[in-house]
Amino acid sequence: xxxxxxxxxxxxxxxxxxxxxxxxxxxxxxxxxxxxxxxxxxxxxxxxxxxxxxxxxxxxxxxxxxxxxxxxxxxxxxxxxxxxxxxxxxxxxxxxxxxxxxxxxxxxxxxxxxxxxxxxxxxxxxxxxxxxxxxxxxxxxxxxxxxxxxxxxxxxxxxxxxxxxxxxxxxxxxxxxxxxxxxxxxxxxxxxxxxxxxxxxxxxxxxxxxxxxxxxxxxxxxxxxxxxxxxxxxxxxxxxxxxxxxxxxxxxxxxxxxxxxxxxxxxxxxxxxxxxxxxxxxxxxxxxxxxxxxxxxxxxxxxxxxxxxxxxxxx
Amino acid sequence: xxxxxxxxxxxxxxxxxxxxxxxxxxxxxxxxxxxxxxxxxxxxxxxxxxxxxxxxxxxxxxxxxxxxxxxxxxxxxxxxxxxxxxxxxxxxxxxxxxxxxxxxxxxxxxxxxxxxxxxxxxxxxxxxxxxxxxxxxxxxxxxxxxxxxxxxxxxxxxxxxxxxxxxxxxxxxxxxxxxxxxxxxxxxxxxxxxxxxxxxxxxxxxxxxxxxxxxxxxxxxxxxxxxxxxxxxxxxxxxxxxxxxxxxxxxxxxxxxxxxxxxxxxxxxxxxxxxxxxxxxxxxxxxxxxxxxxxxxxxxxxxxxxxxxxxxxxxxxxxxxxxx
Ligand SMILES: Nc1ncnc2c1ncn2[C@@H]1O[C@H](COP(=O)(O)OP(=O)(O)O)[C@@H](O)[C@H]1O
Ligand SMILES: [Mg+2]
Numbered sequence: 001x002x003x004x005x006x007x008x009x010x011x012x013x014x015x016x017x018x019x020x021x022x023x024x025x026x027x028x029x030x031x032x033x034x035x036x037x038x039x040x041x042x043x044x045x046x047x048x049x050x051x052x053x054x055x056x057x058x059x060x061x062x063x064x065x066x067x068x069x070x071x072x073x074x075x076x077x078x079x080x081x082x083x084x085x086x087x088x089x090x091x092x093x094x095x096x097x098x099x100x101x102x103x104x105x106x107x108x109x110x111x112x113x114x115x116x117x118x119x120x121x122x123x124x125x126x127x128x129x130x131x132x133x134x135x136x137x138x139x140x141x142x143x144x145x146x147x148x149x150x151x152x153x154x155x156x157x158x159x160x161x162x163x164x165x166x167x168x169x170x171x172x173x174x175x176x177x178x179x180x181x182x183x184x185x186x187x188x189x190x191x192x193x194x195x196x197x198x199x200x201x202x203x204x205x206x207x208x209x210x211x212x213x214x215x216x217x218x219x220x221x222x223x224x225x226x227x228x229x230x231x232x233x234x235x236x237x238x239x240x241x242x243x244x245x246x247x248x249x250x251x252x253x254x255x256x257x258x259x260x261x262x263x264x265x266x267x268x269x270x271x272x273x274x275x276x277x278x279x280x281x282x283x284x285x286x287x288x289x290x291x292x293x294x295x296x297x298x299x300x301x302x303x304x305x306x307x308x309x310x311x312x313x314x315x
Numbered sequence: 316x317x318x319x320x321x322x323x324x325x326x327x328x329x330x331x332x333x334x335x336x337x338x339x340x341x342x343x344x345x346x347x348x349x350x351x352x353x354x355x356x357x358x359x360x361x362x363x364x365x366x367x368x369x370x371x372x373x374x375x376x377x378x379x380x381x382x383x384x385x386x387x388x389x390x391x392x393x394x395x396x397x398x399x400x401x402x403x404x405x406x407x408x409x410x411x412x413x414x415x416x417x418x419x420x421x422x423x424x425x426x427x428x429x430x431x432x433x434x435x436x437x438x439x440x441x442x443x444x445x446x447x448x449x450x451x452x453x454x455x456x457x458x459x460x461x462x463x464x465x466x467x468x469x470x471x472x473x474x475x476x477x478x479x480x481x482x483x484x485x486x487x488x489x490x491x492x493x494x495x496x497x498x499x500x501x502x503x504x505x506x507x508x509x510x511x512x513x514x515x516x517x518x519x520x521x522x523x524x525x526x527x528x529x530x531x532x533x534x535x536x537x538x539x540x541x542x543x544x545x546x547x548x549x550x551x552x553x554x555x556x557x558x559x560x561x562x563x564x565x566x567x568x569x570x571x572x573x574x575x576x577x578x579x580x581x582x583x584x585x586x587x588x589x590x591x592x593x594x595x596x597x598x599x600x601x602x603x604x605x606x607x608x609x610x611x612x613x614x615x616x617x618x619x620x621x622x623x624x625x626x627x628x629x630x631x632x633x634x635x636x637x638x639x
Contacts, residue, residue, distance in 0.1 A: 052639035057410055059637055081413035088639075091404030095330070107322045108412040152408060 003066075004160050004191040005031035005054060010063035012049050012215075023049040025215040026063065031193055036186050036205055039195040040308060041212035047195035048088045050212070051164050054193075055085055068160055081110065084153030088164040091145075094138035098129060098148055101137060102155060109156045123151040128177065143170040150181065161185060163194040167201045175201045203304035211311045218311045230302045230310045235260060236276050237300035240269040240285070246293045252284060270300070319414040323422025324429075331430045336391050340384060341438045348380040348442040349449070356450040368586070369452040371601060374462055375585030377442050378469075381435075382578055383505065385469045388434060389476030390497045395490035396423050396481055397633060402490060406638070416634045423481070424626065431473045439466050460604060461584050471618050472577045476501065478625035485633040504572040512568040516561045523557050573621050576614040583607045 012024040023046045031037045039047050052058040054067050056076020065072040067079045092101045102120035111119055124130045127147040132140070140148065146169055153161055167175045182192050182205050196202055203209075210220035219226060231237075242248055244267050254262055258274040271281070278299055285294055302310075331337055355376045356369075397420070400406040409419055443462055447454060480497040487493040569575035586601035608615070 048639050055411060057637065058639055077413045077415065080411060085411040087404075087407040087411055089404050090407045092408065093330075093405060094403075104322075104326055105408065105412060108319055108409065108414050110413060149408075153411075 002033050003030050004033045004035075005029065005037075005065070005067050005193065007050075007054075007065040008063055010050070010053065010065055011061045012046070012053060012058065013061045023215050024053070024060070027212075027215070027217055029210055029217060029220060031191065032208060033191050034186065034189050035208045036182060036192045037194070038199065038202060038206035038209040039193060039212060040197070040199045040203070040209060041195075042197050042312075045197075045212045046215040047197075047212060048164055049215075051085075051087075051162055051193070051195060054162065055080055055083055081156070082158055082160060084156060084158035084161045086149050086153045086161075086163040086166055090149050092137040092148060095136065097134050097136055098124060098140070098151075099133040101148070102152060105152050106155050111156065119155055119157075120151075123154045124148075126154055126181065127151045143174045146170045146174070150178070158190070160191045160193070163192070165196055165198075166194055167196060167198055178202075179205045199304045199308055211308060213312060226307055226311075227302055230307050231276070234302065234306070234310060235272045235274055236278070237302075238271045238273070238278065238281060238297060239300050240271070240297050241295040242267045242269065242293050243295060248288075248290045248293055252288070253281070256280065256284075267295075317421070319412075319418040320421035320425060323409075323419060324425035327422055327426035328429055331392060331426060332433075337388075337430065337434060340388050340391055341434055344380060344384040344438050345442055345445075347384075348377045349445050351376045351380055352446040352450065356452075368455075368458070368601060369450070370447070370454050370458040371461065371585050373446050373450065373452060374443065374458070374465065375581070377439065377446065378465055378581040378585060381439065381465075381469050382472075382574060382581070385435060385473035385577075386476040386501050386505070386574065388431060389473040389478075390480045390494070390501060392427050392430060393477045393480035394484055394494040394497050396427070397484040398487040398490045398493045399484075401488060401638070410638075416636075417630075420485075420630060420633045427477050427481075428474065431477060432470050435470045435473055436466050439469065457604070464604065464608075465581055465584055468577060468580050468615075468618060471622065472573065475573050475618065475622040475625070478622040478629065482625045482629040482632065485629045486636070504574045508569055508572045508575070509565075512565045515568060516564045519564060520557065520560055523554075523561075570617075573618065576617045579614040580607075580611045580618070583611050 007027050007029045010024050010027040010029075011022070014021040014023055027046075027050060029039075029050070039050070041047055049058065053060050054065055054072055056072050056079055059073055068082050070076075070078045072079060092098075093104075096104070099117070099120055102123060103116045106116040106119055107113070121130060121133060124133050127150050129144060129147055129151065132144065137145065137148065146166070150163070150166065153163070166178055170178070179202065182194070182202075186192055186205075186207075194202055194206075206223055208220070208222050209226060211218045219229070240248070246267070248269070250262055250264075250269065253259060253271060256273070256277060258277060259271060260274055261272040263270045271277075282297060285291055285297060352373050355372050395402075397406070400409065400419075406419070410416065439462070446452075476497070479500065480493065483493045483496045484490070487496075566575075583602060584604075584607050602610070
């Protein structure tokens with residue numbers, strides 16, 4: 001597994017003396033290439049600080065970060081040449097049009113002059129703003145500005161995209177479009193790091209995640225790994241759907257040693273177990289006389305809220 | 316490397332040249348400077364003042380308006396140069412490009428130099444030309460040379476205020492703060508310091524002797540002629556020595572003011588005596604340009620060093636600063 005981002009014992013301290021804030025406390029983060037990596041944490045947990053160090057806007061107090069093979073403290077220009085960033089709290093030149101803003105930024109991205117306009121229009125098209133290309137940014141809504149923010153990150157066609165709080169201020173439709181965009185970029189092989197405190201909006205598109213609190217990474221890994229740990233602690237959940245109007249006997253399941261709780265509603269039976277009993281449940285049901293009454297047996301994934309709460313409460 | 320700075324400068328230049336702020340300042344300058352030449356030309360007409368060199372006197376009038384407008388232009392271009400981008404979040408967008416922080420500040424400075432140079436040169440020439448046409452005065456080659464030198468030092472003065480205001484802007488998070496500080500410093504240099512200087516003079520020397528003032532008033536009538544009949548030489552000497560000391564105190568205090576050094580240069584250039592006599596009496600003969608430049612060398616050096624110091628300071632503060 002090759003890494004797009006790797007940090008080692010990253011520490012960032014703001015201020016000194018009494019006003020000292022330890023914003024990052026020994027962060028070791030590994031973002032695999034071609035992943036959609038969610039950095040989840042409440043406000044003030046250090047997400048923006050971490051991202052700013054990755055692109056060289058801030059220098060770490062100690063520790064190091066490598067992004068696409070470059071040291072963030074020493075070769076940040078090389079990193080920014082290859083990384084598209086949507087910073088937190090960004091703004092555009094209101095008196096200029098969307099297209100003028102993007103062509104100006106494309107100049108600074110080092111895009112040759114004969115391609116700037118084309119690239120800018122492509123980026124606007126990608127975010128669905130092409131028909132507003134010649135409108136002044138001062139006429140844009142919050143959501144349109146956010147989309148323009150995404151467009152400017154795409155200008156250089158970067159291999160790594162970093163979005164800081166991308167869904168802040170946009171409506172649910174906009175958030176859905178953003179998720180589609182991220183999926184599309186990811187299919188093209190791009191790595192995407194996104195930070196948010198609103199994990200229900202983007203959690204579902206992540207392949208990997210890290211949870212940060214008070215400058216510490218509480219956990220990181222693939223979504224499967226994270227789910228598995230939660231299940232191991234909080235129990236495994238399964239759902240059996242039965243044909244409408246029918247019931248199945250539950251004594252056998254209840255007598256399985258690790259089953260903790262069984263709840264029933266309408267044609268749904270939910271089983272909570274201490275261990276992974278997926279395969280034994282499956283064989284039990286397929287061998288049982290009532291197997292024809294069962295429509296499906298599925299493991300229930302923990303929701304992002306559950307995973308998040310689990311780790312925030314100390315794992 | 317400089318390519319990015321020039322890209323930023325080009326955008327900045329277009330923005331500024333088309334801004335209301337710039338046209339307002341240039342417009343006010345033109346209006347006031349041309350209007351003020353009427354009182355000078357009225358002076359020629361009633362013959363109360365000897366029009367030694369009409370063009371020089373008109374230029375001197377324009378210079379006194381410039382002394383106010385050049386600093387305001389510099390402040391107007393700089394106070395939000397960095398803090399404005401910070402407030403609007405455009406600085407974040409700029410700094411996420413593959414450029415250096417140096418490029419951003421270099422771009423701003425290059426553009427400001429061009430805008431200040433252009434605005435001051437064009438508006439001074441416009442004001443001078445209109446005045447020449449209005450008052451029908453003759454212009455010599457020496458006049459033109461003096462006006463060119465005046466334009467150069469006006470650009471330097473404006474740039475001095477630009478550099479100072481830029482410095483404030485680099486560490487300010489709010490443009491309104493940066494504007495207030497810059498304007499405060501301008502008001503201090505342009506108005507407060509001369510008031511302080513008068514207070515200090517009176518505190519140190521005491522009030523001027525009443526008799527001496529009466530003498531002064533009598534001598535004034537015979538302009539430039541301090542041996543007016545009926546005035547005892549001793550009283551004249553008492554008055555002159557008081558004035559000489561007062562001017563000395565004033566020049567020490569005002570040495571802190573960049574405006575003062577600018578005014579010293581333009582006054583010499585356009586023939587004001589500001590030496591021991593004080594009170595801005597017009598000299599009968601105007602010093603040659605090389606004499607003006609050599610006697611005002613200290614003022615020239617201060618005027619040039621001031622912006623350099625603040626540019627370097629802005630540069631250091633801005634490039635060393637980290638911001639997310
Ligand atoms: N410039 C700064 N000076 C001092 N403290 C700061 C500064 N920026 C952020 N902090 C502090 O660092 C911590 C992390 O902030 P930040 O990285 O913005 O968090 P997040 O992006 O997760 O909301 C917070 O406690 C915040 O108050
Ligand atoms: Mg943040």
